[in-house]
Amino acid sequence: MTPEQKAEIEAARADPQPTLRAVSEGMEAHLYRAHEVLDHGFVRVIDYMGDDAAITQAARVSYGRGTKAVSNDEGLIRYLMRHWHSTPFEMCEIKLHVKLPVFVARQWIRHRTANVNEYSARYSILDREFYIPAEDDLAAQSVTNNQGRGEALTGEEAARVLDWLREDSTRAYDHYEAMISQEGQQGLARELARMNLPANIYTQWYWKVxxxxxxHFLRLRADAHAQMEIRVYAEAMCKIVADWVPLAYQAFEDYRLGGAQLSAKGVECVRRMLKGEEVTQETSGMSKGEWREFMGVVDA
Structure with missing residues (x-):
């Protein structure tokens, strides 16, 4: 972030306001602060609503006497998470300011359950900031996953790729600036000139969810199979959420991030294995891909 942006954030944090609404002490520590991600990106909390108590309050209104068997808030939250009762979790909201590469934003925007307002390159000029991967993050195409990475690139090939990424990004932005310039020419409209910018240029948005x-977003994007460049944002957000709603996050971590879902065939295979039967892919009724994923869960 620029020194001006940092000064603005510190000024906001230095001027707290009294409130009668529910407050999460863990989240208060994150308000406005930017958590750096990748080489130029960040995530920062602009506002939030609710806490763990908001979840249980909504659940008890919804289920009434049915919750009397649940002795405490933690137990109730774990029950809700375990049985996929999602509505009480909708009582909490968060608004984030995110700076991220455009190609990451295009993955992120597929989660269509949020409110989004993005920096507009139609009337604003994008900064000369590009995501350039660390050499360790350059990898070849996976031979088993069409949308994943395989072995890391090394030596001259890795150096050549990094040089091209830097050169192409710089050249595209130079041409972008030249096209919109009004010195000695009319200057191309910004909404047209932006088409020349690469997908690794940074954009920004407010994202409320x-x-x-x-x-749901974190379950998919904090997963080890997610693309690294979006996973690091999800991991930064996980730390924020863990401080915001610790009971809910613990349940989420246990049942979603750390848990596993089995098909009916998978459950049947586990039962057969527990009885001492030797089960193979050929006798499981699963495809090779299903069996590989199943064994990834049950094979210690």
Whole structure:
């Protein structure tokens, strides 16, 4: 972030306001502060609503006497998470300011359950900032996953790729600036000139979402199979959410991030294995891909 942006954030944090609404002490520590991600990106909390108590309060209104068997808030939250009762989690919301590469934003925007307002390159000029991967993050195409990475690039090939990424990004932005310049020419409209910019240029947006849909986002994007460049944002957000709603996050971590879902065939295979039967892919009724994923869960 620029020194001006940092000064603005510190000024906001230095001027707290009294409130009668529910406050999460863990989240208060994150308000406005930018958590750096990648080489130029960040995530920062602009506002939030609710806490763990908001979840249980909504659940008890919804289920009434049915919750009397649940002895405490933690137990109730774990029950809700375990049985996929999502509505009470929608009572909490968060608004984030995110700076991210455009190609990451295009993955992120597929989660259509949030409110988004993005920096507009139609009337504003994008900064000369590009995501350039660390050499360790350059990898070849995976031979088993069409949308994943395989072995790391090394030596001259890795150096050549990094040089091209830097050169192409710089050249595209130079031409962008030249096209919109009005010195000695009319200057191309910004909404047209932006088409020349690479997908690794940084954009920014405000992203507001309820906790239920945020958990869905994190379950997919904090997963080891997610692309690294979006996963690091999800991991930064996980730390924020863990401080905001610790009971809900613990349940989410246990049942979603750390849990596993089995098909009916998978459950049947586990039962057969527990009885001492030797089960193979050929006798499981699963495809090779299903069996590989199943064994990834049950094979210690």
């Amino acid at each position: 309820d906790l239920h849909n945020l958990f």
